Each structure stands twice: as structure tokens, then as C-alpha cells.
Amino acid sequence: xxxxxxxxxxQPQAEPLVxxxxxxKSYGSIIALSGITLxxxxxxxTCVLGDNGAGKSTLIKIxxxxxxxxxxxxxxxxxxxxxxxxxxxxxxxxxxVYQDLAVVPLMPVWRNFFLGNEVRKxxxxxxxxxxxxxKSELLDMGIDLRDVEQPIGTLSGGERxxxxxxxxxxxxxxxxxxxxxxxxxxxxxxxxxxxYILQARERGLGVIFITHNPHHAYPVGDRFLLLNRGKSIGxxxxxxxxxxxxxxxxxxxxxxxxxxxxxxxxxxxxxEAGHELGEEAHDLGVSQGRDPDE
Amino acid sequence: xxxxxxxxxxxxxIAISAVVLAACSSTGGKKATEQASAPSAGKANTPHYxxxxxxxxxxxxxxxxxxxxxxxxxxxKDNITLKYSNNxxxxxxxxxxxxxxxxxxxxxxxxxxxxxAICPTIKxxxxxxxxxxxxxxxxxxxxxxxxxxxxxxxxxxxGVAAGKRLAxxxxxxxxxxxxxxxxVQLEARCAGVKQGLGSEGTMTKLYVNGTDNSAMLSGMTSKxxxxxxxxxxxxxxxxxxxxxIQAISQANSSAKLYTFDTNAAEIAKIKSGAxxxxxxxxxxxxxxxxxxxxxxxxxxxxxLGGGQTVLTGPSFIDASNVAKVAQYAExxxx
Amino acid sequence: MTQATAQPELTxxxxxxxxxxxxxxxxxxxxxxxxxxxxxxxxxxxxxxxIAPAFRNAGSFSTVLYFSSxxxxxxxxxxxxMIGGEFDLSAGVAVTSAALTAAxxxxxxxxxxxxxxxxxxxVALAVGxxxxxxxxxxxIPSFLVTLGTFFxxxxxxxxxxxxxxxxxxxxxxxxxxGFSSAQKVFASSFTIGGVNFKISIxxxxxxxxxxxxxxxxxxxxxxxxxxxxxxPSARAVGVPVAKMKIGLFMAVGLMAWFAGMNLLFQFNTIQxxxxxxxxxxxxxxxxxxxxxxxxGYGSAVGAAIGAFIFGMTNQGxxxxxxxxxxxxxxxxxxxxxxxxxxxxxxxxAEAAK
Numbered sequence: 001x002x003x004x005x006x007x008x009x010x011q012p013q014a015e016p017l018v019x020x021x022x023x024x025k026s027y028g029s030i031i032a033l034s035g036i037t038l039x040x041x042x043x044x045x046t047c048v049l050g051d052n053g054a055g056k057s058t059l060i061k062i063x064x065x066x067x068x069x070x071x072x073x074x075x076x077x078x079x080x081x082x083x084x085x086x087x088x089x090x091x092x093x094x095x096x097v098y099q100d101l102a103v104v105p106l107m108p109v110w111r112n113f114f115l116g117n118e119v120r121k122x123x124x125x126x127x128x129x130x131x132x133x134x135k136s137e138l139l140d141m142g143i144d145l146r147d148v149e150q151p152i153g154t155l156s157g158g159e160r161x162x163x164x165x166x167x168x169x170x171x172x173x174x175x176x177x178x179x180x181x182x183x184x185x186x187x188x189x190x191x192x193x194x195x196y197i198l199q200a201r202e203r204g205l206g207v208i209f210i211t212h213n214p215h216h217a218y219p220v221g222d223r224f225l226l227l228n229r230g231k232s233i234g235x236x237x238x239x240x241x242x243x244x245x246x247x248x249x250x251x252x253x254x255x256x257x258x259x260x261x262x263x264x265x266x267x268x269x270x271x272e273a274g275h276e277l278g279e280e281a282h283d284l285g286v287s288q289g290r291d292p293d294e
Numbered sequence: 295x296x297x298x299x300x301x302x303x304x305x306x307x308i309a310i311s312a313v314v315l316a317a318c319s320s321t322g323g324k325k326a327t328e329q330a331s332a333p334s335a336g337k338a339n340t341p342h343y344x345x346x347x348x349x350x351x352x353x354x355x356x357x358x359x360x361x362x363x364x365x366x367x368x369x370x371k372d373n374i375t376l377k378y379s380n381n382x383x384x385x386x387x388x389x390x391x392x393x394x395x396x397x398x399x400x401x402x403x404x405x406x407x408x409x410x411a412i413c414p415t416i417k418x419x420x421x422x423x424x425x426x427x428x429x430x431x432x433x434x435x436x437x438x439x440x441x442x443x444x445x446x447x448x449x450x451x452x453g454v455a456a457g458k459r460l461a462x463x464x465x466x467x468x469x470x471x472x473x474x475x476x477x478v479q480l481e482a483r484c485a486g487v488k489q490g491l492g493s494e495g496t497m498t499k500l501y502v503n504g505t506d507n508s509a510m511l512s513g514m515t516s517k518x519x520x521x522x523x524x525x526x527x528x529x530x531x532x533x534x535x536x537x538x539i540q541a542i543s544q545a546n547s548s549a550k551l552y553t554f555d556t557n558a559a560e561i562a563k564i565k566s567g568a569x570x571x572x573x574x575x576x577x578x579x580x581x582x583x584x585x586x587x588x589x590x591x592x593x594x595x596x597x598l599g600g601g602q603t604v605l606t607g608p609s610f611i612d613a614s615n616v617a618k619v620a621q622y623a624e625x626x627x628x
Numbered sequence: 629m630t631q632a633t634a635q636p637e638l639t640x641x642x643x644x645x646x647x648x649x650x651x652x653x654x655x656x657x658x659x660x661x662x663x664x665x666x667x668x669x670x671x672x673x674x675x676x677x678x679i680a681p682a683f684r685n686a687g688s689f690s691t692v693l694y695f696s697s698x699x700x701x702x703x704x705x706x707x708x709x710m711i712g713g714e715f716d717l718s719a720g721v722a723v724t725s726a727a728l729t730a731a732x733x734x735x736x737x738x739x740x741x742x743x744x745x746x747x748x749x750x751v752a753l754a755v756g757x758x759x760x761x762x763x764x765x766x767x768i769p770s771f772l773v774t775l776g777t778f779f780x781x782x783x784x785x786x787x788x789x790x791x792x793x794x795x796x797x798x799x800x801x802x803x804x805x806g807f808s809s810a811q812k813v814f815a816s817s818f819t820i821g822g823v824n825f826k827i828s829i830x831x832x833x834x835x836x837x838x839x840x841x842x843x844x845x846x847x848x849x850x851x852x853x854x855x856x857x858x859x860p861s862a863r864a865v866g867v868p869v870a871k872m873k874i875g876l877f878m879a880v881g882l883m884a885w886f887a888g889m890n891l892l893f894q895f896n897t898i899q900x901x902x903x904x905x906x907x908x909x910x911x912x913x914x915x916x917x918x919x920x921x922x923x924g925y926g927s928a929v930g931a932a933i934g935a936f937i938f939g940m941t942n943q944g945x946x947x948x949x950x951x952x953x954x955x956x957x958x959x960x961x962x963x964x965x966x967x968x969x970x971x972x973x974x975x976x977a978e979a980a981k
Contacts, residue, residue, distance in 0.1 A: 512939075
């Protein structure tokens with residue numbers, strides 16, 4: 001069940017910050033991604049869901065500027081772009097927070113915060129300013145570090161995520177790509193990160209939130225793109241799908257329904273199993289509206 | 295318009311570089327020494343032979359340049375191709391000798407600073423029918439190794455002679471500086487000096503790294519600072535002597551400097567009085583004779599020495615005879 | 629949906645986290661990479677001061693400083709390179725290459741020695757560039773790449789000297805024009821209170837201070853730490869990793885040139901086999917000074933202290949009159965002791981912070 005996304009008619013037309021149209025990526029004979037369409041506008045969160053191997057990391061790399069799409073177009077604020085390095089994407093305001101966080105564990109928090117964007121006073125750095133700013137930015141997010149001089153490797157996973165996100169936001173990111181930020185976190189830490197995603201949305205950023213957890217995605221997302229084996233199996237706005245449907249699709253609901261039909265047509269014991277499977281698929285809410293008991 | 299501008303620019307750059315280089319040219323340098331050249335004596339009409347010379351030269355020791363100059367001169371005269379190789383590690387030197395055996399050279403000239411490692415391979419060469427002549431190091435047992443002749447200095451004799459002269463000069467505490475560890479001929483020299491000093495004085499040894507000038511400078515300076523009773527320093531190589539001059543002045547020591555072996559710069563220092571005298575083993579002669587004696591053997595079955603060492607030293611170069619030697623030293627043959 | 633937190637007008641009063649014990653300032657100080665090295669240096673100094681009377685006077689100290697400076701000049705850029713995550717095993721022979729280039733070039737063409745000095749600089753920087761470029765282009769570990777250039781330079785030093793001059797040492801250049809001025813710049817000495825000090829000591833300290841300033845106070849230093857700590861992370865935030873690494877290798881080349889000039893104008897002739905083995909002393913000095921072999925952490929001050937420890941150990945043994953056969957054994961034992969002390973102190977300080 002696919003549907004086109006309806007334009008928001010409430011406010012004046014603004015180009016989406018990031019839009020991929022029918023994008024795909026091949027490495028030699030391997031097709032990693034194909035036929036991907038997604039967009040994110042300012043003040044919106046687009047969730048990209050999919051299990052391992054679905055092609056999420058390839059998609060991130062394309063948006064972040066590490067790779068270029070083999071087919072399709074990539075537009076930023078309506079203009080076609082072709083990034084040859086992450087630095088270029090960064091300059092256009094597209095910031096990526098990776099799963100492994102792009103932090104240097106041995107370096108102090110404030111050095112990590114300003115890495116690549118150091119504030120200079122002539123030939124040297126303005127260290128007092130950077131330390132003060134780092135501390136206050138983190139405080140805004142609810143992290144009170146006793147010493148921003150401590151190596152960032154000594155922070156907990158959630159704290160590190162927040163530092164990375166805070167860094168991206170501080171440096172004027174317009175689009176934030178978060179690569180599985182909650183994957184390795186506990187419940188409370190995940191809550192903090194989700195809260196911060198919403199804060200970023202409030203500030204007018206666009207967020208692309210990649211995850212394999214629909215329970216994290218649904219509360220914060222405005223659009224949802226589901227990936228499976230490099231292809232899109234669905235692209236919905238929030239109004240068009242419920243959380244259960246989302247979960248079901250991710251659990252492979254569409255395939256379950258397909259399987260149940262095949263089993264039923266085989267007859268005998270298989271048909272019975274197929275019937276049960278069909279019921280389950282219906283319970284998950286992913287069948288095409290057909291109740292097998294009818 | 296562009297092209298002519300670029301051409302003009304290029305021409306200007308070339309002109310400027312030429313002027314700069316011309317202005318930067320200098321006195322001294324290679325041109326000054328180009329006139330001096332080693333003696334040459336025509337070429338024999340005997341058959342062509344290949345001789346391998348394998349020494350224990352440490353990289354950078356100028357002493358061996360003089361040996362090589364002699365060997366090259368003899369080779370040129372005798373219609374011989376000289377293959378020179380060296381390694382200051384005895385096991386690797388033995389391997390080089392084995393390489394020469396494998397390439398079936400007509401003769402081998404070799405030094406033996408570490409008999410235990412090198413003798414066996416020399417014996418193999420002799421067993422393979424290759425005549426072997428030895429020189430410079432290994433004077434005490436070259437016959438057992440199978441060498442036909444030996445050209446060099448008996449380091450003990452030289453050391454004793456040096457020690458006696460030191461005693462005569464009034465030295466009470468001699469510092470003997472060795473530029474490598476584990477080499478028999480260096481040890482023999484210091485032992486000889488001690489023997490020659492006898493009861494007149496004492497001898498202390500100092501080991502330094504002969505390939506590292508600053509380490510030598512620091513090591514000698516520290517030693518002279520530590521022991522103010524040292525009134526004579528004797529080095530066993532010319533490059534070491536040159537560094538010792540600086541060390542003595544830095545340590546504010548009043549020790550006098552003596553040395554074994556020579557090179558051009560050091561001879562100049564003998565002239566100027568910074569070095570008192572040098573014990574000369576005539577390395578040019580060693581290199582020359584090693585190659586020439588093999589030629590005589592190959593072309594006429596002659597053997598020099600009657601089974602005994604052919605001595606090339608010691609002779610002393612001091613203020614009284616340095617003037618004569620100096621001109622030859624400058625061209626690298628003394 | 630939660631509201632964004634309002635920006636506080638005033639900075640909230642610093643709230644101490646109740647989970648944290650107040651660490652002592654002393655512990656924080658000792659966690660710095662160079663403090664362990666400094667402690668080691670003080671211990672070794674007191675040790676030799678006690679057992680070697682000759683160690684105590686200023687003249688000996690000047691010799692120790694001179695000896696340390698010949699290693700310290702290279703230990704500084706090697707430390708920066710190691711913080712940046714790479715090794716350079718060709719640094720030792722590169723010093724000799726630079727010196728030989730200057731001497732041979734000027735001598736052969738009978739030019740003012742300063743021309744040779746400039747040519748040597750170009751050659752040294754080119755070697756550094758080559759090292760860095762091969763490492764970043766091929767991704768081969770720098771340990772292996774520079775091992776290759778080490779052998780190549782060693783061979784070139786010997787072979788070219790022999791071919792050009794028929795000798796194993798560079799010719800005497802004191803007769804060339806410009807020699808005395810070059811000597812004044814690169815290898816002069818000065819007297820303080822009747823004791824002679826060589827200028828390489830001053831250069832060593834000055835370059836170390838410059839390197840420390842760059843490392844700790846500029847964005848370049850920040851980039852050096854990041855490139856060594858995690859190159860992928862640095863790349864991801866836009867740090868030009870390849871340029872940084874090549875630059876670090878060229879910095880080693882620059883100091884190899886300087887040390888080579890110092891050597892050349894001090895001794896006026898260079899033995900073509902010199903320099904082999906020194907590359908490990910530079911690395912040891914850097915490690916003793918707190919540099920991690922894996923990169924991302926270290927200190928230029930620490931490397932200078934490491935070179936100083938090496939100098940004290942080396943000369944102290946001579947001044948104490950110990951049996952020369954045992955020399956290298958003592959040297960190794962003392963260095964190992966210094967590294968262990970360094971590590972022990974840093975771990976204690978980390979735990980106490």
C-alpha cells in the first residue's frame with residue numbers, strides 16, 4: 001500500500017530542505033538502493049525505518065555527501081546538488097550524527113564540540129569562549145558536565161549522543177541526520193534523545209531520523225519511509241498510518257499476507273496454516289482490508 | 295600576447311638564476327682540489343682478472359677510502375676488476391666473502407677483525423681454490439685461516455711503540471678512545487699502549503659510537519670532564535681525532551691529542567699542532583699491495599713475505615715530517 | 629510533545645554533581661601527559677647527581693643538554709607526528725641526507741654554502757612530502773612506508789657520497805664562502821657564567837615551545853589530536869586529514885634539515901653512515917614524554933623531557949664511570965624504568981581525578 005504524500009496547503013509553498021527523487025546507488029553489480037523518494041522540510045521529522053541490511057547506511061551516506069547517487073536526483077532547497085565530500089554537505093547545512101558519533105574519544109569534550117569549527121582569535125583559538133559555550137550549550141540540553149576538559153570517551157553513550165547533536169545544532173545545521181541514535185541506549189537515555197529531536201524540530205530544523213525501532217519513530221515522526229532490501233516498501237505521512245500498521249509493515253506484514261495466500265492455494269494442512277497466518281496479518285493491520293474469515 | 299609574456303618571464307627567471315648562481319659561487323670547493331690526482335702507472339697487458347676486496351669498514355670511516363684508493367690504483371694498473379664490499383658486522387662480512395666465493399672470483403683480499411666469525415669462510419674460499427690475501431686486521435692468526443700473505447701493521451707492536459712515545463712525552467694518564475666494540479685490532483692497540491706506557495702511566499679506555507659525531511663529542515667531553523687527571527688522549531681513527539679536538543676544548547682539558555691513522559683533514563691538524571702525531575700504517579700501501587700481490591700470484595705464481603707478515607707500519611707522522619706527507623694526504627692517498 | 633526549554637537569562641549557579649568527589653588540583657596536574665616524564669627526569673637527575681660527582685658541575689650539564697638537544701630537535705616533530713597517528717622511521721637518516729646534500733651540492737659545484745643549505749631544505753621537505761603522500765594515498769601503515777624510505781635514504785647516503793666524492797664522508801666545506809655565517813646561524817655557542825653552551829640547545833627549546841603552542845593553542849593542534857585519535861571522525865567533521873598528515877611528515881623533514889645543518893656546521897664533515905638507529909631514540913623520547921603509540925595523545929614538552937632523560941642517562945653513565953661494556957644495558961634499563969614510572973603516575977592521577 002503506497003500513496004503519494006499530499007502537499008501541506010496550510011502555509012505558503014517552501015521547498016523541502018532535502019529531497020531525494022527516485023534515487024538509487026549501485027556498487028559495481030550490487031544494487032544497494034533503488035527507487036528511493038523522500039523529503040524533509042523545516043520543522044519536520046522524517047523517519048527512515050528498516051532492519052539491518054535494508055540500505056539505511058547507504059542512504060545516509062548519500063544524503064551526508066559521502067557518496068553520490070548512481071541514479072535519481074538529490075535536491076537541497078529546490079536546487080540539484082552533487083556533493084563530493086561531507087564538508088560540502090556540511091556547508092549547505094546538512095549535518096550528520098553517526099552511530100559511532102564522529103567524536104574522538106581521547107579528546108576533551110570542548111575540543112570535540114568545536115572540532116573543525118574552532119573559534120579563532122588571530123592565529124590562536126579562543127579557548128575560554130569555546131569552553132564556556134560548550135558548557136552552556138550542553139547545560140541547555142540538561143547535561144551538566146563538571147569539567148568540559150574531560151575526555152569525551154568518559155561520557156555515557158546518551159551523553160555523547162547529545163553532545164554530538166548539540167554540536168550539529170549549534171553550528172547551524174538546517175537538516176539533522178541522526179543515524180540510529182537510540183540503538184545502544186537505555187530507556188531513559190533514549191527518552192532524552194527523543195526529547196531533543198523534538199526540540200530541534202521546534203527550532204525549525206529538519207530531522208531525518210533513522211532507526212529500526214518503530215516505537216521510537218512513531219511519536220516523533222511526521223513522515224515515514226520504510227526500507228527493505230534496498231527498496232522502499234512504503235512512504236507515508238503520519239495521518240496515513242497507525243503505529244500498529246507501521247510496526248506490522250516493519251515486521252514484514254506485507255510478506256506475511258503474501259505467504260498466507262500462497263499457502264491457502266496449496267490446500268490441505270498448508271491451507272490451514274495459511275489461514276491462521278492470514279488472520280495474524282489482519283490483526284497486525286497490514287492486509288488489504290480483506291478479512292480471511294469472510 | 296600571453297605567450298610572449300610567459301616567454302619573457304621564463305627568460306628573466308633563467309637569467310636571474312644564472313646571476314644568482316654565479317654570485318653564489320665560491321672559493322675552495324671541488325675546483326680547488328681537482329688538480330691533485332692519484333698516481334697512475336699505465337696498464338699491464340696481462341689477462342683480465344676479477345678480485346673481491348671485503349673489509350669490515352664501518353660506514354663513514356674515511357680510513358677505508360685510502361685503502362680503497364690504493365686498491366683501485368693497483369687494479370687499474372693490473373687490468374683487474376675490483377669488486378669492493380664491506381660490513382662492520384662480522385657475520386655479514388662472512389656472508390659477503392661467501393658471495394665472492396659463489397661468484398667465482400679469481401682472488402680475494404680480506405680483513406679479519408673477528409676471527410671466530412670470518413676465518414671459517416676464508417678457509418672455504420681457499421678450499422674452493424681461490425687465493426686469499428689478508429690485510430689490516432687479524433695479524434695474529436692469518437696463517438691458520440689459510441691466507442697466503444698479510445699486509446698490515448702488528449697492532450700490538452704499533453700500540454707499544456705509541457705507548458713508549460707517550461711515556462717519553464710525559465703522559466701520566468692516557469685515555470684510549472675506541473670507536474667500536476668487539477674489534478680485535480682496536481683492542482690490541484689500546485693493550486699495546488698500556489704495555490708501552492709500562493709503569494710510567496695508566497691507561498683508561500672509552501668506547502664511543504664511531505658513526506655518530508655528536509655522540510662521540512658528548513661522550514669524550516663528558517669523560518674529560520669527569521676525569522681531570524687525563525693528560526693525553528689517543529684516538530684510533532682520524533675522524534675520531536677531529537671530533538676529539540672539539541671535545542678537549544669543550545671540556546677545558548689540557549690533554550694533548552695523539553692518534554692512529556690519518557686523513558687529509560687530520561694531517562692539516564698535525565701541521566697546526568692540534569694533533570701531536572699520528573701512527574701511520576700506510577693504508578694506501580695495504581690496499582695497493584693486497585691487489586697487486588694477488589696479480590703477481592695469478593700471473594707469475596709469486597708469493598710475498600715468506601709466510602710472515604709484511605709490515606706496512608708503524609711509522610709516525612709528526613711535525614718533523616708532516617710537510618712532505620701533507621700534499622699526498624690532500625689527494626686522499628696518505 | 630514537550631516545549632523547547634526557554635533559554636535561561638542568567639547562567640544557572642553551577643550545581644555540583646553529587647556523584648563526583650572533588651578531585652585535587654594536584655591529581656589533575658599529574659594526569660597531564662608530561663608530568664610522569666618530568667618526575668622520571670627529576671628522579672634520574674637526583675640519581676646521577678648522587679653517584680657521579682662529575683655530573684654536578686655546569687660544564688657537564690652543558691654537555692648533557694647538548695647531547696639531549698641533538699635528539700630533542702627531532703623528538704619534537706616526531707611527537708607531533710605520533711600524536712597525529714603516524715610513525716617516521718626515516719627521520720634518523722634524513723638528518724644525514726640533508727647535511728650531505730648541503731655539503732656535496734655546494735662542494736661539487738663550488739657554490740656558496742648557503743645555496744646548498746637551501747637545496748637541502750627543498751630535498752628534506754620533499755622527502756617528508758613523499759612519506760606523507762604515500763601513506764595517505766595507499767593507506768599502507770606509516771611504519772612500513774617509512775621503513776622503506778629509511779632503507780632507501782640510508783643507501784642513497786652511502787652510494788651517492790661514494791659515487792660523487794669517492795669517499796665515505798662529505799668533503800671539508802670550511803673553505804667555501806658563506807661557511808662562517810652559516811656556522812654562526814646553525815652551530816655557534818655562547819658562554820654563560822664561564823660555561824660554554826651550544827646554540828642547538830636554544831633552538832631545541834624554542835622549537836619545542838612553538839610546537840607546544842601550536843598543539844595546545846591553535847586549531848591546527850586540535851586537528852592533529854583528532855587525526856591521530858580517530859581519523860574517520862575527523863574526516864567526518866571536515867578536518868582535512870590527508871593534508872594534516874602530509875604536513876606533519878613535512879614538519880619532520882623540516883627539523884631533519886635543521887638538525888642536519890646543525891651537525892654539518894658543527895663538525896664540518898658528515899659521515900655518510902650516520903644517523904642509523906636514531907629514529908628509535910626519537911620515538912622513545914616521545915613515548916617517555918607521554919605519547920601513545922596508537923596516537924591521539926601526547927605532548928611536545930614531554931618529548932623534550934624524554935630527550936633530556938635520554939641525554940642524562942647516556943652521559944650520566946659515562947660520567948659515573950660505569951663499566952662501558954654494560955653501557956647499553958644500563959641505558960635500556962633506565963629508559964624502561966622511566967616509561968614505567970610515567971605510566972604508573974598517569975594511571976594513579978587518572979584514578980584520583
